[in-house]
Structures are given as structure tokens and as C-alpha cells.
Amino acid sequence: MLHVLLASPFPDAARQAAFDAMRATLAGLPPDDTPTLLLGRIPLTADTALDAAVIRPHSITLLTLQPQGGQLRIPAFGHGAWLLEGLPLSAAGADNPFIAFRQQRDTFLRLLEPLLPAESVNAQFVTGLLVPMAPLTFGPDVEASMAAEPGSAQFQLLPQLGRLPRRLAQLATPAIDLTAADILELANQLAARWPAAPDVAAVPAAAPEVGAGTLGGSVQLAARQLWRWLGAEDVDDLPADTYELASRGEDRKHELEELQANLQHQVDAQLRALEAREAERERSIAQLRTELAQAQSAAAPQVAELQVRLRAETQAKEQVEQNIRQSQHDWQQRNQELDGKIQALERLIQQLQPVAGAPAAAESVAPPAAAAPSVAAPTPPRPAPSGASAAPAAASAPGLAATLGTISKKATSRVTHFARQLTLGQSAQTRGLWLASGIGLLLLLWVLSRFLTSVPTPYQENGRWGFAEDGKPIIEARYASVQPFEQGRAVVERDGAFGLIDEQGQEVVAPAYDALNPYHEGFARVRIGDVYTFIDEDGTEFDAYFYNAYDFAEGFAPVLDRRGWFYLSGAGPLPKRPRIFQEAYPFHNGLARVRVQGSYTFIDPEYLSDSTATTEPFGRYESATDFADGRATVRQNGRTFTIDRRARPVQD
CATH class of the missing domain: 1.10.287 (Helix Hairpins)
Structure with missing residues (x-):
């Protein structure tokens, strides 16, 4: 639920239009139980006012509205003027929004302090955002300027308005702990303090349009969830293909x-x-x-x-x-x-990325009977691993079920014939051969039955997600988001937390994690606040937690703790003396890219267990990519070239 309070009129039409656009963006979020208070034009002193602020249960964010777009240059983040299209920035009446934010934050918090529960807000975690109404691009000096300014992470820059909801979600922190009742009471008290302001408006969130365009609901959902994990890109402008x-x-x-x-x-x-x-x-x-x-x-x-x-x-x-x-x-x-x-x-x-040469999967299916919700088609098939064939999906190959059905009938007929032959007094050797053949065909039938068994696919109803088979809901639409089933389990989201369910809808891992990846080699990577760990197939967490981690691949998972990057080989105790790297990446076809002593190189699994092993034949490189199709691009002594898996230079 969105509550809006405009404390005083904006001095110009451009800023009022910017506030209205931001309000519309927040009002268009999918319905959930997160209370949000949007404040506009907040008077701080006799002659200064804050453009806007957003208060949620776990975040307080001051917003600086920038009506114009263009290229932003920042010669110095913490002092001097910022430049938009070569001219000094005039956002919030200040040439430097970061300086203005630090000044406004202290005054704003003094205003809020008597109206909020004691010790519910840690001032160090109150953040700021520069919100443009037209797209911003960032000049080459922006990253370096931010890196040189301590505390710059508290004030972030958005490239476009559409990314505001996602960024607000990312700014949530346990250091700010407000309830829905706290936020509503704050809204009422501020409305009483500013009697000239309009009444507090409760704006119901609009349900998103699903299934529009060429990308089907299931593909849209998969893409949005993956981008949500990375937390850097908006997907409102997903291409149609x-x-x-x-x-x-x-x-x-x-x-x-x-x-x-x-x-x-x-x-x-x-x-x-x-x-x-x-x-x-x-x-x-x-x-x-x-x-x-x-x-x-x-x-x-x-x-x-x-x-x-x-x-x-x-x-x-x-x-x-x-x-x-x-x-x-x-x-x-x-x-x-x-x-x-x-x-x-x-x-x-x-x-x-669909399988090369395979027909594209159907993006939607015909709605079932009148009272049933529409069901999204399965995600397009994924590329097969190197050396393996992709398992075809029934929904993307219409003739597959019929073909398998024909094979199944023929195999059943053969098994019946085998049984008849066994009862007609054949020799023991002949009966043994027939029996072995019959068992083989029965095994084939079992394998075929696995292909013919449909996998539940996501569907949406009333803004929530569930699963259906053959157009019939089998798992109630009660989740904020879901991912397609993999290996009999699906990642689901409820109340902002992620867990796993099986194909019967049972929660094998109750939603309790801030992020959760599907299983890889028997382990699923999860995030708890700012740290990562893994859970096994029983949902048991590892005993160790890490600053960062990758999924398991080829028996190993790169993880980062206070010592640096190293590799895990399973759920057991941490290695006592692991090989430590500045950076480490997953293994692909027996090789992993690592960075040590400021240079990149490649290692094999033996390097992790043998203290005498070296990185030969690979040298040390200023930069390197992972191997793809047996090749990697490296830079050495200022020269960029391609090498094969034996470190030999090859022609592109």
C-alpha cells in the first residue's frame, strides 16, 4: 500500500511533474504487503526543502529529482559542481547533490526522530538517490569520482526512473526497523503538522500486465528473477525476442x-x-x-x-x-x-537462449475452461551441456508425445509377445534371452514414461503465482514469484523470502532466504542478508558463511571469506589450508580462471589438492576471459590474443 503526502507545493511545474511521475511509478508496483510512505516537497528550513523521501519498513531514502536527462559528469563527487551536458547541475537547488543530501539528511532525521519509535532508525543507513525523469548516461569520470569519495555508497545514481522500485528494494536493511503501524502513524502525524497539505492518500498498487508481447509469462518471469538476483538492471524494456x-x-x-x-x-x-x-x-x-x-x-x-x-x-x-x-x-x-x-x-x-536448431517453444497456451486461470507456457529449452544432448520438452515439440505414444504401444506389444514365448516351453537359454530382452524393454518403457510425464508449469492468478499441469491448476497461486521446476523442485517467493517446493506443492525448504538459486550438483546457493552459504538436498545449511559465492560446478564452488577466494568441494568442514586467490571462478571443462598476485591464470582441480602443482602451461595475464569453445581471450604485456586449452596462441 502506497501512502502519499505532498507537504508543500513545488516551485515549478517541472518538479511537480517529476514527483507525479515518480508517484505513478511506485503506484504501479505489483500488490504486496509492504507499506510505503512517499513524502513530497518537505520543508526543512525557512528557505530549503527536500524534494521527496520514501519510507518503508526497512529503508528511509531521500530523493533528489532531476527533471532533465543527458550525460552526467562528476569531476569530484564530494566537492565542486556536477555537470549535466556540460553545465552545472541545479538539482534541488544545489550544484552538488551529494553535499545537499548530507546536509538535508541530518535535518530530516531531526524532524522524524520524535515521531518514530526509539532506536528504530540507524542514521548511518539512511540513503539518498538522484532520480532522473529522462535517461542519464554517466561520463568516464563518474566511477573514479565515486571510488575516491568515502561514503559515496550512501548516495546512489539512477540512470532512469523505471529502476527506482528495484533500487528501493535493494536498499532495505535490518538497521531500519519500522512496522506498518509505525509508517501509518508517521503519515498521520506529518499530515497534522502540515495542515495545508492534502490528506494522506492511500494508493492501491496496480496489478501488472502479464503475457504481453512475444515473451511468454514463464520466460518473462525467469528473466525478471535472474535480473532481480543480480540487482543491477531493470527489465521493463525486455526485447520481444x-x-x-x-x-x-x-x-x-x-x-x-x-x-x-x-x-x-x-x-x-x-x-x-x-x-x-x-x-x-x-x-x-x-x-x-x-x-x-x-x-x-x-x-x-x-x-x-x-x-x-x-x-x-x-x-x-x-x-x-x-x-x-x-x-x-x-x-x-x-x-x-x-x-x-x-x-x-x-x-x-x-x-x-534457445537450443540451436530446435523449434521455438510456444509462448502461451490456449486458456482452459472458463473458470480456470490462464497458464503460461514452459520456459524455452536451455542449451545442452557440452557433449550432451538436450532433453526435448513436450510443450515445445508437439509431435513428441504422439511419437513416444506409438513407441510405447509397440514396446508393450513386444513385451506381451515375449511373455507368450516364455510360456510355450522354449529352452532355458532361449527363455533367458527373451527375459533379458523383456526387462530391457520394460526399462525403456519406464524411461519413456518419464518423458511423457508433464512437469508443472507456472501460471498467474490475481497477481500471485502457482503451478498447473495440462492447463489445470495443481499448486495454488499463493506465491509472489516462482521459477520453473528443475530436478523436481522449484524456487518460490513468499513475503519477500525464497524457498523450495516439490511437484506436489510441499515446501521442502520453507521460504526464509533473501535469495536462492536452483540446485547445482546437489547444493543450492542461498543469500542471507549480505552473506552467502549453501543448503543440501535436505535443506540443511552449511556451517560456514561467505561474503560471496558461486554455484557448484564440476565438484567445486568458489567462495570468498576474510582470507580471500578459495574452493569448496562439498558440505564438510572448510579446508584447513586452502589455496587462496584474489579472484576465483567456476570450473568449466576442467579449467577455472583465477587471479593471484595481481595476474590472471588458469588452474585444474589437481592444483587445489597438490601443493607442488603449478599453473603451467598457462602464464600470467593482465586480463582473461573464461574458456568458451576451447578458447580464451587474454592480455599479456599489453597485447590481447586468444589461447587454446594448452595455452598456445591461436588465430581468432
């Missing part, structure tokens, strides 16, 4: 990898500069200490001056060390985010 969506995903993945490499270069350069300054400070401090010792022994008059200079140099050195730690921390956070985005994009591409 799955090939195009997969292609966009590939392009975006490459952009993110390039961004990751560029950020690494920037951070390396920044750290080198800071380390050089630190070394210079150390030399200066050593020289001052020597001079001070000599002056004290001689009772020279400049002792006090030298002591002041020494204290100043020591403080400056401590500041440099703090800057280094902050830079390393910020880079680690950004690198983890980029890792997660790239991995999620890879899964999105795999899910949406």
Missing part, C-alpha cells in the same frame, strides 16, 4: 567485465600513488625523528617546531593509511557486486 535478450545479456556481460578491468586498473593506480605517498611520509618522519633527537640532545630552540612537524607528518601518514584501507574496502565491495552481476548474466543467457 529471446535471442535478442540473450544477445543483450552477452553485450552487458562484456561491458561489466571491461568495467571490472578498468576499475581494477584505477584502483591499482590509486593504491600505487597512495603507497608512494605513504613511503614518502615514512622517509619524512624518519628524517624528522633524527633531527628531533639531535636537537633534543643539543637543547636546540627548534625542538618544539620539530615536534609539531612530526605530529603533523604522523597524522598525515595515518590519513594515507586510512585512505588505502578505504580504497581497498570500496574496491572489494564493487568487485563483489560486479562478480555477482556477471555470473547472473551468464545464467540469464543460458536460460533464455
Whole structure:
């Protein structure tokens, strides 16, 4: 439920239109139980006002409205003017919205403090957003400027208005803990404080349109959930064709990898500069200490001056060390985010890219009987793993069921004939041969029955999701979102938490996780707040938790803890002395890309268990991609080229 309170009129029509557009965006969210209070034009002092604020149970976000779009340049995030299309930005009456946000936040929180329960809001977790009404693009200096400013993560930049709902959901934190009653009471008290404001309006959320366009509801749902996991891209402008969506995903993945490499270069350069300054400070401090010792022994008059200079140099050195730690921390956070985005994009591409040469799956099916809800078609088939054939889906191959039915009838006839022969007094050897053949055909029949058994597919009713078979609902539509069944289980979302159900609708893992991936090699990756772990097929959590993690592949899962990246091989105790990497990625066909001592290389599983193993024949590379079709692109000594699985250069 959305509550809206416009505290005072906007000074110009452009900002009023921007507020109305933002209100419409929030009102268009799918119905759920999350209360949201949208405040507009909040007076803070006699001559200043906050554009807008959004208050939810686990987030308070101050919004700076930017009516115009274009290219945004930020020479310095924390001081000086930001530039939009080459001119100083005038958002919220300030050339630098980050500075304005820090000033407005303190005043706004003082306004809210007497109206909220004690200790329900940690001020450090109140965030800000720059919200444009027209698309923004970011100049090449934006990332570096943000990275150089401690605290910049508290004020984020949106490229377009459509991404506001998703970003608000990502800003939720346990450090802010309000109930629906708290938010409604706050709305009423603020309405009483600003009597000139309109009454608090409760805006019911509109149900989203489902099934529009070429992408069917099931494919739309799969794409949205994967993008939701990565938490970086909006999917309101999904292309109409799955090939195009997969292609966009590939392009975006490459952009993110390039961004990751560029950020690494920037951070390396920044750290080198800071380390050089630190070394210079150390030399200066050593020289001052020597001079001070000599002056004290001689009772020279400049002792006090030298002591002041020494204290100043020591403080400056401590500041440099703090800057280094902050830079390393910020880079680690950004690198983890980029890792997660790239991995999620890879899964999105795999899910949406149809099998080469296979007919496209039907995107929707005819609605069943009048009273039954419409049922979305299954997701298009995924590419088969290397060396394996893709299992055809009944819904995407209309003639498959009929063909299998014909084979089944013939096989049944043969089994009946075998049984008859066995009863006609054949020799023991002949009967043994017939019996073996009969058992083989019975096994074939069982396999065929597995193909003929339909898998429940997602359907939507009244804004909720469930599953149906042959157009008939079998699992009630009670979930906020669902994913297609894989290996007999499906990921479902209820009340903002994710769990797993079986094909009978039983919750084998109750919804309790902030994110949950399908099983890979017997384990499912889950997120709890900001940490990751895995659950086994019984739903039992691992004993360890990690800053980041990838799914299991070829027996191993890369994970990140305070020591760095290393590989897990199952649910047992953590390895006592694992090989530690700066970055580590999943194994593909026996090789995994890793980063160690600032360079990339490739390892095989033996490298993890044998302390004498090396990375030969691979060298050290400035950048590298994972192997695809037996090739990887690497950069070494400033030259970019392609290598095969034996590290030999090959022609593109």
C-alpha cells in the first residue's frame, strides 16, 4: 500500500511533474504487503526543502529529482559542481547533490526522530538517490569520482526512473526497523503538522500486465528473477525476442567485465600513488625523528617546531593509511557486486537462449475452461551441456508425445509377445534371452514414461503465482514469484523470502532466504542478508558463511571469506589450508580462471589438492576471459590474443 503526502507545493511545474511521475511509478508496483510512505516537497528550513523521501519498513531514502536527462559528469563527487551536458547541475537547488543530501539528511532525521519509535532508525543507513525523469548516461569520470569519495555508497545514481522500485528494494536493511503501524502513524502525524497539505492518500498498487508481447509469462518471469538476483538492471524494456535478450545479456556481460578491468586498473593506480605517498611520509618522519633527537640532545630552540612537524607528518601518514584501507574496502565491495552481476548474466543467457536448431517453444497456451486461470507456457529449452544432448520438452515439440505414444504401444506389444514365448516351453537359454530382452524393454518403457510425464508449469492468478499441469491448476497461486521446476523442485517467493517446493506443492525448504538459486550438483546457493552459504538436498545449511559465492560446478564452488577466494568441494568442514586467490571462478571443462598476485591464470582441480602443482602451461595475464569453445581471450604485456586449452596462441 502506497501512502502519499505532498507537504508543500513545488516551485515549478517541472518538479511537480517529476514527483507525479515518480508517484505513478511506485503506484504501479505489483500488490504486496509492504507499506510505503512517499513524502513530497518537505520543508526543512525557512528557505530549503527536500524534494521527496520514501519510507518503508526497512529503508528511509531521500530523493533528489532531476527533471532533465543527458550525460552526467562528476569531476569530484564530494566537492565542486556536477555537470549535466556540460553545465552545472541545479538539482534541488544545489550544484552538488551529494553535499545537499548530507546536509538535508541530518535535518530530516531531526524532524522524524520524535515521531518514530526509539532506536528504530540507524542514521548511518539512511540513503539518498538522484532520480532522473529522462535517461542519464554517466561520463568516464563518474566511477573514479565515486571510488575516491568515502561514503559515496550512501548516495546512489539512477540512470532512469523505471529502476527506482528495484533500487528501493535493494536498499532495505535490518538497521531500519519500522512496522506498518509505525509508517501509518508517521503519515498521520506529518499530515497534522502540515495542515495545508492534502490528506494522506492511500494508493492501491496496480496489478501488472502479464503475457504481453512475444515473451511468454514463464520466460518473462525467469528473466525478471535472474535480473532481480543480480540487482543491477531493470527489465521493463525486455526485447520481444529471446535471442535478442540473450544477445543483450552477452553485450552487458562484456561491458561489466571491461568495467571490472578498468576499475581494477584505477584502483591499482590509486593504491600505487597512495603507497608512494605513504613511503614518502615514512622517509619524512624518519628524517624528522633524527633531527628531533639531535636537537633534543643539543637543547636546540627548534625542538618544539620539530615536534609539531612530526605530529603533523604522523597524522598525515595515518590519513594515507586510512585512505588505502578505504580504497581497498570500496574496491572489494564493487568487485563483489560486479562478480555477482556477471555470473547472473551468464545464467540469464543460458536460460533464455534457445537450443540451436530446435523449434521455438510456444509462448502461451490456449486458456482452459472458463473458470480456470490462464497458464503460461514452459520456459524455452536451455542449451545442452557440452557433449550432451538436450532433453526435448513436450510443450515445445508437439509431435513428441504422439511419437513416444506409438513407441510405447509397440514396446508393450513386444513385451506381451515375449511373455507368450516364455510360456510355450522354449529352452532355458532361449527363455533367458527373451527375459533379458523383456526387462530391457520394460526399462525403456519406464524411461519413456518419464518423458511423457508433464512437469508443472507456472501460471498467474490475481497477481500471485502457482503451478498447473495440462492447463489445470495443481499448486495454488499463493506465491509472489516462482521459477520453473528443475530436478523436481522449484524456487518460490513468499513475503519477500525464497524457498523450495516439490511437484506436489510441499515446501521442502520453507521460504526464509533473501535469495536462492536452483540446485547445482546437489547444493543450492542461498543469500542471507549480505552473506552467502549453501543448503543440501535436505535443506540443511552449511556451517560456514561467505561474503560471496558461486554455484557448484564440476565438484567445486568458489567462495570468498576474510582470507580471500578459495574452493569448496562439498558440505564438510572448510579446508584447513586452502589455496587462496584474489579472484576465483567456476570450473568449466576442467579449467577455472583465477587471479593471484595481481595476474590472471588458469588452474585444474589437481592444483587445489597438490601443493607442488603449478599453473603451467598457462602464464600470467593482465586480463582473461573464461574458456568458451576451447578458447580464451587474454592480455599479456599489453597485447590481447586468444589461447587454446594448452595455452598456445591461436588465430581468432
